[in-house]
């Protein structure tokens with residue numbers, strides 16, 4: 001019996017089939033259109049997300065002749081993106097506002113000036129930033145009259161919530177990990193918070209019921225897949241990746257290096273409140289009990305390499321960065337602070353701008369490429385220091401994401417963090433995590449620990465740098481960052 005996964009991302013959605021041993025034996029993907037109706041505005045058409053996710057799942061099942069062989073469905077999704085739809089028809093009532101959208105920057109800044117951030121951080125574990133859903137919902141209710149006019153017909157939810165609604169024909173739920181990113185949830189209590197709903201003017205009745213990440217969550221309409229399928233696993237993408245990387249014990253840490261980089265450290269049953277501008281978040285909820293994590297996000301990771309390629313024409317393709325970095329013995333004193341869209345955790349300086357420093361006539365294209373790749377380990381080192389300051393010490397870093405196919409980066413992370421870096425052979429950890437949850441939720445596995453067998457073989461990169469070389473790099477980076485923040 002197989003596990004079906006819908007992995008709905010920011011630029012594409014896909015369906016994947018997994019066997020109980022973790023073997024992925026099929027994948028079907030469709031690109032999603034992002035709409036940019038103005039500077040800083042990013043929207044999706046939720047109807048397109050639904051139609052393409054459904055089409056991927058149906059095509060995959062048909063191609064693989066998997067009908068009748070699927071035990072359960074798991075869903076993972078881009079977090080924070082918020083959908084508005086009609087309870088009656090299931091159709092979107094407005095565009096979905098994407099996590100990257102900055103339209104509420106001023107509103108968030110105003111509340112920050114009024115001193116509201118500590119209250120929000122205490123309840124939600126998050127910061128006052130447009131990134132999270134609450135300010136986007138408030139904006140939508142204020143600017144799109146059809147949402148107010150909809151009254152009781154209005155449903156609001158993150159993307160997994162919308163997909164479940166459409167798949168089941170009307171079940172309105174959201175899993176605890178996705179709910180924890182809306183900035184409307186009291187993450188200690190595990191419920192929507194009245195004070196936060198009041199602050200942002202969000203009607204309680206429009207929000208979903210918060211449910212576990214695994215279990216008998218619902219059943220798909222029989223006509224969709226030739227018979228009902230149990231929906232048994234739900235989690236936001238970064239939490240799903242942490243599960244896919246088997247981060248189950250306090251201190252277990254994963255880093256996903258794609259367009260941006262997202263680091264999560266499991267903190268167990270304890271909700272740790274960051275003093276270093278990291279986010280506290282729900283790692284998963286099972287049987288009504290929550291596990292927590294600390295999270296640090298770096299805005300610019302793979303997008304830096306893409307920019308070197310497309311913006312500067314310095315690289316022919318992303319992989320060339322590896323041979324260039326290897327072609328020089330060191331960075332030659334060149335440092336790149338990649339604040340191309342501000343600096344994320346632990347600095348949270350949206351207005352900071354990038355800098356390339358330490359150039360001389362001896363600097364070449366290889367030094368710049370090397371400085372760009374080194375920036376991944378430098379930024380991760382800053383996060384490791386912040387996590388340690390919050391009492392979440394790392395003992396190993398489990399990595400995945402498109403950048404991590406680059407062996408040089410994996411080794412540099414091990415060297416600069418002075419930690420073992422572990423890279424699974426099967427790197428689609430987000431989808432794997434959703435499959436593991438669906439396996440647990442459908443009773444295929446008794447626990448997540450039992451499901452961890454799906455993860456398969458890993459490669460290890462061990463630190464091999466002298467502490468003098470590491471210290472010199474960190475000192476150079478520290479000076480470069482200080483100039484940017486200056």
Ligand code: ADP
Pocket residue numbers: 011257258259260301302303304305306318319320321322401402403404405406
């Ligand atoms: P996302 O899931 O965020 O869309 P991916 O995980 O697919 O991103 O990773 C793609 C990113 O990784 C791109 O920004 C690309 O520039 C970068 N990338 C891909 N291959 C390499 C490589 N060999 N070395 C460095 N960066 C790479």
